[in-house]
Amino acid sequence: MREFDIIGRIKARTGSMAGVRLGIGDDAAVLERGAFDLVALDTMVEGVHFRWGWSSAADVGWKLLARNLSDIAAMGGTSGPFLLSFALGEGVDGACVDGLVEGLEAAARAMVEARGEVGPIGGDTTRSPGPTVLSLTLFGRTGPRGPVTRRGAQAGDVVAVVGALGAAAAGLEVLQRGLEGVGRWAELVEAHRRPWAQVRAGAWLGRQEGVRAMIDVSDGFAQDLGHLLRPAGLGARVEFEALPSPAALRACAVELGAEGSRWVLAGGDDYALVVIAAAGRFEAIAAAAAGEGIELVSVGRVRSERGVEVVGAGGLQIAASLAGYEHTFEGGGEEG
Ligand code: ADP
Ligand code: MG
Numbered sequence: 001m002r003e004f005d006i007i008g009r010i011k012a013r014t015g016s017m018a019g020v021r022l023g024i025g026d027d028a029a030v031l032e033r034g035a036f037d038l039v040a041l042d043t044m045v046e047g048v049h050f051r052w053g054w055s056s057a058a059d060v061g062w063k064l065l066a067r068n069l070s071d072i073a074a075m076g077g078t079s080g081p082f083l084l085s086f087a088l089g090e091g092v093d094g095a096c097v098d099g100l101v102e103g104l105e106a107a108a109r110a111m112v113e114a115r116g117e118v119g120p121i122g123g124d125t126t127r128s129p130g131p132t133v134l135s136l137t138l139f140g141r142t143g144p145r146g147p148v149t150r151r152g153a154q155a156g157d158v159v160a161v162v163g164a165l166g167a168a169a170a171g172l173e174v175l176q177r178g179l180e181g182v183g184r185w186a187e188l189v190e191a192h193r194r195p196w197a198q199v200r201a202g203a204w205l206g207r208q209e210g211v212r213a214m215i216d217v218s219d220g221f222a223q224d225l226g227h228l229l230r231p232a233g234l235g236a237r238v239e240f241e242a243l244p245s246p247a248a249l250r251a252c253a254v255e256l257g258a259e260g261s262r263w264v265l266a267g268g269d270d271y272a273l274v275v276i277a278a279a280g281r282f283e284a285i286a287a288a289a290a291g292e293g294i295e296l297v298s299v300g301r302v303r304s305e306r307g308v309e310v311v312g313a314g315g316l317q318i319a320a321s322l323a324g325y326e327h328t329f330e331g332g333g334e335e336g
Contacts, residue, residue: 003125003126005094006086006088006094006097006125007024007125009094009097009098009101010024010084010097010101010120010123011023011024011025013101013105014119014120014121015116015119017080017081017116017117017118017119017121018035018080018114018116018117019031019032019035019036019080019081019117019139019141020032020035020080020081020121022121023081023120023121023122024120024121024122024123028122029081029083029121029122031081031121031139035080035139035141036080036081036139036140036141037140037141037142037147038072038075038077038139038140038141038142038147039137039138039139039140040068040071040072040075040137040138040140041068041135041136041137041138042064042067042068042071042135042136043085043133043134043135044060044063044064044067044133044134044135045131045132045133046089046131046132046133047131048131049063050063052091054175054180054192054193055192055193056099056103056193057095057096057097057098057099057100057102057103058099058100058102058103058106059103059193059194060099060100060103060134061099061100061101061102061103061104061105061106061107062103062104062106062107062193062194063103063107063193063194063195064100064103064104064134064135064136065082065103065104065107065108065118065136065138066107066111066194066195066196066197066271067136067195067197067218067271068082068136068137068138069107069111069112069118069138069197069199070195070197070198070199070202070216070218070271070273071138071216072138072140072199072202073197073198073199073201073202073203073216073273074148074202074214074215074216074273075140075142075147075148075149075202075206075214076142076143076145076146076147076148076202076203076205076206076207076211076214077140077141077142077143077147077202077203077206078114078117078140078141078143078199078203079112079117079118079138079139079140079199080117080118080138080139080140080141081117081118081119081120081121081138081139082118082119082120082121082136082137082138082139083120083121083122083123083136083137084120084122084123084124084134084135084136085123085124085125085133085134085135085136085137086100086123086124086125086126086132086134087126087127087128087132087133087134088125088126088127088128088132089127089128089130089131089132092132100134104120105119107194111196111197111199112199113199113200118138142206143203143206143207144207145206145207145208145209147206148205148206148211148212148213148214149213150213150214150215150227150228150231151213151231151232152212152213152276153212153213153228153229153232153234153276153302154212154234154278154302155234155302155303155304156279156301156302156303157212157276157277157278157279157301157302158276158277158278158279158282158298158300158301158302159225159236159238159274159275159276159298159299159300159301159302160274160275160276160277160282160286160296160297160298160299161221161243161244161272161273161274161275161296161297161299162198162201162205162272162273162275162289162294162295162296162297163196163198163201163217163244163270163271163272163273164191164244164245164246164270164272165217165221165243165244165245165263165264165265165267165270165272166245166246166249166260166263166264166265166267166270167187167188167191167192167245167246167248167249167263167267167270168188168191168192168195168267168268168269168270169192169220169262169263169266169267169268169269169270170185170188170191170248170249170252170253170258170260170263170267171185171188171189171190171191171192171193172192172267172269173256173258173263174188174189174192174252174256175189175192177256184248184251184252185248185252187246187248188246188248188249188252191246191270192269195269195270195271196271197216197271198216198271198272198273200292200294201273201289201294201296202214202216202273204289204292204294205273205275205285205289205294205296208281208285208288209281210277210278210280210281210282210284210285211275211276211277211285212276212277212278213228213275213276214273214274214275214276215227215228215273215274216271216272216273216274217268217270217271217272217273217274218268218269218271219268220265220266220267220268221243221264221265221266221267221272221274222265222266222308222310223266224274225238225274225308226308228274228276229302229306229308230306233304233306234302234303234304234306235302235303235304235305235306235307235308235309236300236301236302236303236308236309237300237301237303237309237311238299238300238308238309238310238311239299239300239310239311240261240264240265240310240311240312241312242297242298242299242300243264243265243297243299244272244295244297244299245260245263245264249263249264261312265310275296276302279301282298286298
């Protein structure tokens with residue numbers, strides 16, 4: 001298939017988008033001046049982030065957009081147009097490209113309320129002599145309070161989570177063991193194939209006074225929480241039992257004889273949001289969030305001692321420090 005056909009397929013499916021003056025077809029896309037103030041990029045490499053045998057082309061397209069939607073959400077922003085870079089490996093044909101584009105569209109349809117604002121405005125298409133490498137650059141807009149960065153946590157703040165932890169890692173393990181046909185674990189496999197980015201929650205939280213910092217969970221809860229706290233010389237104490245995870249995960253861990261706590265704490269790719277909120281504001285924010293259908297779960301507190309301490313049921317200390325964690329759980333995910 002020629003590059004020309006690929007671009008034609010993508011172009012045929014795009015419409016007009018807010019903030020975009022000119023989309024696919026010229027030497028560069030033209031944005032309205034001042035329309036966007038956020039930009040994020042994420043790359044997926046065949047064999048590292050996905051396998052054609054475990055995910056359909058549409059699943060891969062979905063995840064490519066979900067990862068970027070999640071980054072913009074974690075800044076408290078809303079998403080806009082995107083650029084695509086496709087370096088396509090040997091076996092990738094027209095049907096596969098159609099599948100990728102369908103997956104991108106399905107993800108925007110499912111996760112973005114103003115979905116007409118999220119779509120491709122350009123990109124680049126080449127052949128790869130090795131694995132397929134897909135990358136997406138997503139533009140976005142901050143809300144009226146500006147960006148919610150990874151900085152801003154203070155000792156005493158509440159650590160909260162939106163979304164479930166560990167399901168994608170559990171689903172990956174089900175796939176690795178060749179058990180994806182087992183119906184009761186379909187929800188976990190789906191979490192790996194089509195992760196849910198907290199698009200609406202991120203934008204909503206970005207508008208709330210008292211939300212001090214956010215990060216999305218791409219590398220694993222403990223590690224990503226560490227990214228948020230370590231630069232400030234802070235740490236946190238987290239209650240393991242408070243961490244939201246699907247019931248199917250626990251049952252699956254028992255049946256497979258796997259360490260479910262490791263999926264929850266170190267599993268990547270769930271795209272839950274970790275939210276740091278001022279303690280005095282947390283109850284009000286959580287109540288207002290519930291009114292919006294957003295479940296903000298308190299899981300612990302920021303403190304001045306470094307490291308993330310996760311306390312399990314019955315006072316079992318699962319990990320004393322985050323540094324310890326990264327060693328204990330190295331190689332836990334497929335992702336880099
Ligand atoms: P150039 O040689 O100037 O880079 P291309 O032939 O690569 O031009 O691209 C032609 C047009 O198609 C450009 O507007 C470009 O942004 C767009 N395009 C190329 N590949 C993709 C892609 N994978 N997805 C979306 N748009 C693409
Ligand atoms: Mg080009």
